[in-house]
Amino acid sequence: MRNRRFFVLALATLLASMATAHAQQSFTATANEVNKKMVKLFGAGGFKGLASYGTGIMVSPKGHILTCNNHILSSSDLRVHVYDGRFYRAKVIFREPELDVAVAKIDDDVDFLPHIDFEKEAARPLAEPGDWVLAMSNCFQIATRDEPMSVQRGVISAYAELRGRRGIFDAAFQGDVYFIDAIACNPGAAGGVLANRKGDLLGILGRELKNTLTDTWINYAIPIQAAVDLQREEKLEKVSMATFVREAIAGTYKQSEKRKKEDRGGYHGIVLVPNVIGATPPYIEEVVPGSPAAQAGLRPDDLIVYVDGEIIPSIKMFRELMRQVGPGAEVRMEVQRANRLHSVKLKLTEQPKVQASK
8 A cells, every 4th residue: 555655746746747747848949839830020000009010921932921901901001021031022912801900012023931830720629728828929029130039928818709899890800719818919919829839829819908807907818710701702611710711811811891882871971181192191171160170179280090990091991981871871980189089989971961052
């Protein structure tokens, strides 16, 4: 009996020492390998609440980059720094707001960049609560050129439905996500990597959001196995993130249809500055007295940043979007005013009747 107890005690001690050694294992090699497949993005932003930098993941050797569908992609000069310090320019080729992701493509003809085989990674089973993870990103613009990404270690706290918002806007993605105990969703982190201790891709780091139930900041990643139901070409289809990435790289992705195309004619009372260049930002020049815009508190010199959660980079896009909103509808906006973001709601009305001149 004494020998049996000694054996059990020795086995327990051995297992405990193995667990401690496993917990103290260095992740340097894993982080270095993942870092080679990530990029730093620099684009639109530059005022309080919206950073001008972000993170992406290389998903093809020819320079296709998967990232979060956020405001920095609206820049006419989207810049990319890869792991070894090389500098490129890129353009967004496809977005999928329902998955909250986008794919950009480096302008130069490249075919040798380290990348993640996204479809292979997405074929793995979901991770589970309690799994150890690494969160890697360019949060707080910690890296430029050949500087490595930030690395945070933590665990998956839960796998549950995302209920988050930024200002008055709900999160674009409405499915289940990984909630993590590391403070990973900082400025610039969106589009970063959530990986396991082996470096396998688990998810895409999300935006800075607050929980709508507790009004506290949340840290999460969208699983790479995520899928949503989309209306495409008059058919309802289930589209996975892997499908989006594959079709985006092939140039065949069909954008989901969120709105009808007809002009519904809602009146807002916003007069924008003259549209003198190809992508004039939507600055407000005048607010018609008594109009919905005036009642909502909009002012001249306000810059319209978001409308109903969509980024508005130009006057053209603002006009196209507003033509799709009819009288009686309520529109949610975020505007930049004096280096701060302000959230407003305005209810559109019928177009005012033009008075005949006497």
